[in-house]
Amino acid sequence: MKIGFIGLGNMGAPMAANLAKAGHEVSGFDVAGATAEGASVASSAAAAATDADVVITMLPNGDILRAVAAEIIPAMSKGAVFLDCSTVDVESARAVAADARTAGLSALDAPVSGGIGGASGGTLTFMVGGDDAGLAKAQPLFDIMGQKSVHCGPSGNGQAAKICNNMILGVTMIATCEAFALADKLGLDRQAMFDVVSTSSGYSWSMNAYCPAPGIGPQSPADNDYKPGFAAELMLKDLGLAQSAAESADADTPMGAAALALYRQFVEDENGRGRDFSAMLPRFETRGRG
Numbered sequence: 001m002k003i004g005f006i007g008l009g010n011m012g013a014p015m016a017a018n019l020a021k022a023g024h025e026v027s028g029f030d031v032a033g034a035t036a037e038g039a040s041v042a043s044s045a046a047a048a049a050t051d052a053d054v055v056i057t058m059l060p061n062g063d064i065l066r067a068v069a070a071e072i073i074p075a076m077s078k079g080a081v082f083l084d085c086s087t088v089d090v091e092s093a094r095a096v097a098a099d100a101r102t103a104g105l106s107a108l109d110a111p112v113s114g115g116i117g118g119a120s121g122g123t124l125t126f127m128v129g130g131d132d133a134g135l136a137k138a139q140p141l142f143d144i145m146g147q148k149s150v151h152c153g154p155s156g157n158g159q160a161a162k163i164c165n166n167m168i169l170g171v172t173m174i175a176t177c178e179a180f181a182l183a184d185k186l187g188l189d190r191q192a193m194f195d196v197v198s199t200s201s202g203y204s205w206s207m208n209a210y211c212p213a214p215g216i217g218p219q220s221p222a223d224n225d226y227k228p229g230f231a232a233e234l235m236l237k238d239l240g241l242a243q244s245a246a247e248s249a250d251a252d253t254p255m256g257a258a259a260l261a262l263y264r265q266f267v268e269d270e271n272g273r274g275r276d277f278s279a280m281l282p283r284f285e286t287r288g289r290g
């Protein structure tokens with residue numbers, strides 16, 4: 001397939017490289033001049049999109065996605081697929097998909113989980129919103145870039161699934177970290193805490209697969225001085241998207257709101273930026289109730 005790939009950052013570059021390695025003809029563009037192994041360099045986003053069967057975007061936020069969409073939709077061939085893999089607000093995802101459909105294109109929003117490791121290893125999970133025809137065309141690409149794709153419904157539903165998942169993740173990570181800090185103060189050994197919780201009703205991905213306590217459980221960023229992994233500021237972004245969506249849908253999400261406030265404080269006032277989101281544990285460790 002001929003693929004245009006726009007946004008060759010931490011995630012986009014390895015995803016584009018995997019598509020090129022699998023034999024697809026990839027034309028890449030990044031406003032900062034970033035490139036991807038095996039992809040040719042286009043002179044603009046519109047040039048990358050021209051004549052492509054599928055155009056993939058992997059961009060920082062909804063405003064940038066809307067600006068890039070306005071540039072590339074007129075350049076794309078009728079019947080081509082506009083596949084956005086960025087994490088953006090549900091409204092931008094739906095607006096861009098509607099514009100693409102009006103122009104005779106298929107549109108999919110397919111945010112990912114799995115991070116930079118998943119992007120390089122081709123093991124991402126895609127949460128897909130959009131039509132069946134677009135999905136059928138994009139499926140072989142999901143199979144190269146990832147290990148799983150779930151069709152979540154119409155446009156915007158991929159983003160909805162992503163922010164709901166990450167809202168649960170932010171909340172459970174905080175709960176796991178504050179429980180470890182409480183256990184410390186009660187004199188409970190961390191290994192014993194892990195052995196109990198990871199096999200009891202308090203278990204979660206945060207405890208069992210990504211334990212925030214160094215030296216406990218499987219290897220995780222905690223064992224590497226909390227280098228990300230999944231950076232706290234990316235969690236903050238996703239929790240912000242979840243709260244904006246909750247406001248526009250009139251959903252009551254008090255735990256999501258509390259997690260947003262705490263990650264904001266951690267990132268903006270407590271040197272959390274650039275640290276893994278599980279570094280909430282050393283944050284709690286040093287604090288009392290005051």
Ligand code: NAD
Binds near residue numbers: 034059115237
């Ligand atoms: P990044 O900042 O490394 O990459 C974004 C790239 O987009 C940059 O290279 C930037 O130059 C480029 N860009 C910005 N504006 C552009 C424009 N107008 N035209 C062309 N290129 C433009 O970010 P990332 O870590 O690769 O993340 C990309 C998306 O994936 C984000 O939406 C993020 O939330 C999501 N995501 C990231 C991770 C992660 O672990 N990094 C995990 C899951 C999802």
